[in-house]
Amino acid sequence: MIEVQNLVKKYGDFTALHGISFKAREGEILGFLGPNGAGKTTTMRILTGFMPPTSGVAKVAGHDIFDESLAAREKIGYLPETVPLYPDMTVQGYLEFMAELRHVPERKKRTQEVLALVGMEHRAKSLIRSISKGMRQRVGLAQSLIHNPPVLILDEPTIGLDPAQVADLRSFIRDLRTQHTVMFSTHILSEAEQICDRVVIINRGQIVAQGAPRELRSKLNLGSRIYVEARGRADQKSLANTLSKIQGVKFAEPYQNGVVVNVKDNKDVRPALAAVVLENGLELLELRPVAITLEEIFLEVTTALGAEEDA
Amino acid sequence: MRNIWTVFKRELRQYFVSPIAYLVMFAVLMLIGLNFNTDLQDRANFEPADGTVVLSTFAFLMVFFAPLLTMRLFAEETREGTLELMLTMPIRDHELVIGKFLGAWAFYSIMLVVTLFYQGILLSLTNFDPSPAPLQSELDLGPIIGGYIGIWLFSGATIAIGMFFSAMTENQIIAGFLSMAVLFILWVGDLAGLLPASIVSTRVAEALRVISLQSHYSTSFLEGVIRPEDVYFYAGVMFIMLFVTTRLVESRRWR
Numbered sequence: 001m002i003e004v005q006n007l008v009k010k011y012g013d014f015t016a017l018h019g020i021s022f023k024a025r026e027g028e029i030l031g032f033l034g035p036n037g038a039g040k041t042t043t044m045r046i047l048t049g050f051m052p053p054t055s056g057v058a059k060v061a062g063h064d065i066f067d068e069s070l071a072a073r074e075k076i077g078y079l080p081e082t083v084p085l086y087p088d089m090t091v092q093g094y095l096e097f098m099a100e101l102r103h104v105p106e107r108k109k110r111t112q113e114v115l116a117l118v119g120m121e122h123r124a125k126s127l128i129r130s131i132s133k134g135m136r137q138r139v140g141l142a143q144s145l146i147h148n149p150p151v152l153i154l155d156e157p158t159i160g161l162d163p164a165q166v167a168d169l170r171s172f173i174r175d176l177r178t179q180h181t182v183m184f185s186t187h188i189l190s191e192a193e194q195i196c197d198r199v200v201i202i203n204r205g206q207i208v209a210q211g212a213p214r215e216l217r218s219k220l221n222l223g224s225r226i227y228v229e230a231r232g233r234a235d236q237k238s239l240a241n242t243l244s245k246i247q248g249v250k251f252a253e254p255y256q257n258g259v260v261v262n263v264k265d266n267k268d269v270r271p272a273l274a275a276v277v278l279e280n281g282l283e284l285l286e287l288r289p290v291a292i293t294l295e296e297i298f299l300e301v302t303t304a305l306g307a308e309e310d311a
Numbered sequence: 312m313r314n315i316w317t318v319f320k321r322e323l324r325q326y327f328v329s330p331i332a333y334l335v336m337f338a339v340l341m342l343i344g345l346n347f348n349t350d351l352q353d354r355a356n357f358e359p360a361d362g363t364v365v366l367s368t369f370a371f372l373m374v375f376f377a378p379l380l381t382m383r384l385f386a387e388e389t390r391e392g393t394l395e396l397m398l399t400m401p402i403r404d405h406e407l408v409i410g411k412f413l414g415a416w417a418f419y420s421i422m423l424v425v426t427l428f429y430q431g432i433l434l435s436l437t438n439f440d441p442s443p444a445p446l447q448s449e450l451d452l453g454p455i456i457g458g459y460i461g462i463w464l465f466s467g468a469t470i471a472i473g474m475f476f477s478a479m480t481e482n483q484i485i486a487g488f489l490s491m492a493v494l495f496i497l498w499v500g501d502l503a504g505l506l507p508a509s510i511v512s513t514r515v516a517e518a519l520r521v522i523s524l525q526s527h528y529s530t531s532f533l534e535g536v537i538r539p540e541d542v543y544f545y546a547g548v549m550f551i552m553l554f555v556t557t558r559l560v561e562s563r564r565w566r
Contacts, residue, residue, distance in 0.1 A: 048399040051564040073401040082392035088328045089321075100317045101400045143396075 001026050001151055001181035002047065007056035009042050009205075016042045017205045019056060024198070026150075029177050031192030032185040034202040040185040041081060043202070044155050047183075048078045061150050074102070077144030077180075081155040083136050084143075087129035091120060091139055094128060095146060102147040114142040118172075134165040141172075152176065154184040158191060170195050225290040228273055229258030232282030242280060246272050260290060314402040315410040322414025326380070335376050336422055343368050347429050360437055362455035363533045365429045366462045370528065373419075373469050374494045380418065381473025382487035384411050385560065389481035398564065405557045412474055412553055419466045423459065430455060453535030461532020464545035465524060469494055471552035478559040494524070501526035524548075 002024040009017040017039045024030040032040050046053045047060060049069045058065045063072035086094055092111060099107040115121045118138040123131055128139065137157065144152055157173070158166045174195055176182055186192055192199050193213045200210040209216055230239060236254035243259055244252040248267040252259050263269050270287060277284045326332035346368045354360060388394040397407055430450075437450040476490040477483075500523035504516040511519075520526045527541040 045395070050395055050399050070401045070403070073399055076399070078396065078399050080392060080395045082395075084391065084393040084396035086325075086391070086393060088325060097317070097321050101314065101402060103313075103401075 001028075001061055002030070002183060003057075003059040004043070004047070005057045007043065007046060007058055008054045009039075009046060009051075010054045015205060017046075017053070020202065020205070020207045022200050022207060022210055024181050024183055026181055027177055027179075028181055028197045029173065029195055030181070030183045031196030031199040032183060032202065033187070033189060033192045033199055034185075035187055038202045039205040040187075040202060041155055042205075044078075044080075044153050044183070044185060048076055048153055049073045074147070075150050077147065077149035077152045079140045079144045079152075079154045079157055081159070083140035085128045085136055085139060088127065090125055090127055091115070091131070092124040094139065095142055098143045099146045104147050110146060110148075114145050117145065118142045134161050137161060137165070137169070141169075145176075148179070150181060152180045152182045152184075154182065156185055156187070158186065158188070166191075224263050226261045226263065226270065226273060227255065227258055227286065227288050227290050228261060228277065228284075229256075229286035230277045230282040230284055232280070234280060234282060239277075239280075239282070242276060243273060246276055248272070258286065314406040315413065318402070318407055318410025319413045319417070322384075322411050323417050325414070326418045329383075331379060331383075332418065335379050336425075339369070339372050339376055339422060340425060342372055343426060343429070360433045360450055362430050362433050362450060362452075363458045365426050366455075366458040367529070367533060369423065369426060370462050370465055370525070371498075373466055374498045375491060377419070377466065377469040377494065378473050378476075378487040378490040381415055381470050381490060382477050382483045384415060384474050385478040385556075386481050386483040386486045389563075390483075394560075394563070398560075404561050405553075408474075408478075408553055408557045408560060412471060412549075412556075415470045415474065416467050419470060420463060423463060423466065427459075451535070454533055455535075457532045457535040457537050458528070460537060461528040461541065464532075464542065465528050468524060468545045468548040468552075471549040471556075472497075475552045475556045475559070478556045497522065497524045499523075499525070501529075 002022075004023070005021045006019045007017050007021070008015070008019050020039070020043065022030075032043065034040050045051050047058055047065060049065050049072060052066050060072045061075040063075065065072045086097075089097065092115070095111045095114065096107050099110055104110050112121070112124075115124055118141055120135060120138055120142065123135060128136065131139070137160075141154070141157065144154065154173070158169055161169060170191065173182060173184065177197075184195075196213065198210065198212055199216060201208050201216075228239075228243065234242070236257075236259055240252040240254050240259045243249060243261050246269060248264055248269045250262040250264050252261045254260075261269070261273060274284055274287060343365055347365055350364045351360065385394065388397065398404070433450050472494060473486075473490040476493070477486040479489070480486050500519040503511045503519045504513075506516070508516075527544045531538045531541050
């Protein structure tokens with residue numbers, strides 16, 4: 001649905017994108033992950049036809065975004081980072097205007113449909129200037145859905161929302177997957193992990209990693225982690241010391257009331273850990289795996305890249 | 312065409328929901344009314360009534376009030392971020408520009424139409440009288456009809472210029488101020504000929520007069536003369552400004 005090949009974007013001397021390539025299949029939620037200024041918005045603006053790339057090819061729903069710009073734009077619903085609203089219009093008036101620009105048949109009916117979809121029917125007659133930030137976000141989202149586009153591009157849709165609204169929006173985006181290919185950007189890593197089928201991590205205009213969140217974890221060979229809690233004479237530090245001597249353990253460090261053991265190469269060291277704890281005359285209270293978050297993957301790859309550049 | 316119509320409708324409707332449009336309309340119509348009243352008093356029993364006074368006042372006021380209505384056209388959309396969305400809609404850049412221009416021009420046309428009220432008053436005072444008294448003046452309709460056409464074209468040109476400045480910056484005040492300054496210079500340009508030749512050479516004065524917005528209606532349309540070159544002049548200004556504005560909007564994509 002979305003195909004990007006060797007996309008380069010230069011702003012004067014500054015290169016925002018150094019030839020990135022990725023794909024999003026039909027019905028997939030693609031998370032576009034990166035710190036601020038990584039090139040997420042630039043990529044999205046190129047895909048939506050707002051600006052042309054310096055070089056490279058991008059296709060949306062089979063249409064080249066430069067050569068067949070209008071055809072490609074018809075297939076895309078776009079929610080920019082700053083929600084584009086006309087404060088002097090009513091919610092309904094705004095959506096009907098967008099529907100008209102998109103040549104939607106039965107505009108009134110479709111407007112009611114999307115209003116219901118985002119749960120804004122009760123504020124249809126309100127002026128946009130009078131509704132809250134979360135509601136504005138939902139109106140923006142309604143706008144991007146008005147023509148039922150096969151591809152949805154959402155630029156940081158959860159920014160500035162309260163936690164309940166964020167949770168709502170995330171489940172909403174997940175539900176969209178059945179009918180739309182969704183590409184959304186975020187710098188909140190747990191968010192991508194929760195919603196996305198696939199994640200593209202971008203930093204300084206380069207893709208540093210891409211794949212399913214689980215795939216990424218094993219690909220980057222981060223190993224696994226186990227949390228051990230024990231009771232007895234030994235304190236956390238000495239327990240960590242003892243545990244780190246076990247074969248297959250990278251290192252161990254105190255964490256909360258116990259110790260977190262980092263394991264090399266996904267080796268199963270649980271029996272060994274349990275044995276060592278008991279050998280030292282301690283009572284084993286807890287032994288459980290700790291999931292490695294995308295946060296850590298992200299830190300790992302971006303700092304690794306930064307170190308390479310500095311060297 | 313359909314997209315132009317969509318943009319046009321929203322733009323025109325926008326004027327009727329924003330207070331500034333009502334304020335401008337109020338100010339323009341009130342100032343015209345005052346001037347009309349004073350002029351009528353001065354002429355009573357002395358000179359025939361002149362319907363073009365309303366029009367020349369309107370044109371003068373346009374220089375200052377047109378920027379107030381055109382400054383938001385693109386500057387506001389840039390600042391609110393809606394331009395980004397508009398530029399990713401399946402419409403062409405020139406459709407957006409033309410739609411906005413026509414919306415603003417339509418609002419002005421409505422104001423201009425409202426001033427027909429004064430012509431109605433003049434008509435009722437003059438040759439609509441069933442039994443004209445001796446020496447009662449007739450209203451000269453030629454300059455009025457020509458004047459409305461001319462001032463309508465003139466207002467289109469001022470709006471096109473104002474819109475150009477609105478597309479240049481995202482700051483409405485700067486857009487408004489620049490277009491006001493440029494319109495004023497273009498409007499009074501033909502007065503350069505009044506200065507002694509030692510200050511402004513005749514050639515410069517002539518050149519200024521050719522590009523002056525005022526000289527293309529003051530000695531033609533307002534006298535009831537419709538000259539093709541004046542029509543081409545205003546149409547040309549509109550065309551060039553719309554073209555440049557489209558390019559300016561397009562250039563945002565390359566920045």
